Amino acid sequence: MTSPKERALYSVPEIIEMVGIGRTRLYQELNSGRLKAVKIGKRTCVTKGSLDAWLSTLEGYLPEKQRGNVHARRK
Secondary structure, eight states: OOOGGGOSEEEHHHHIIIIIOOHHHHHHHHHHTSSOOEEETTEEEEEHHHHHHHHHHSOOOOOHHHHTOTTOOOO
16 A cells, blocks of 8 residues: 555545644645645545645744744733
8 A cells, every 4th residue: 555655645634644734724724725635536636745835834943032022011
């Protein structure tokens, strides 16, 4: 069997497992248009290219000190 990393197309459950996000969040990204999907019959699938493009648009995590923490607690 082919590993998911070697495939050109991923199902919703595969993306959820690979990326580590929930189903609701994945569909939010799809419905917003930030992540592109294709339909094959009733299945919603994402191409490797679309997944890679979406992942490249995600912002990196910055610790609060580097973000300028505008919501810091006041003493």
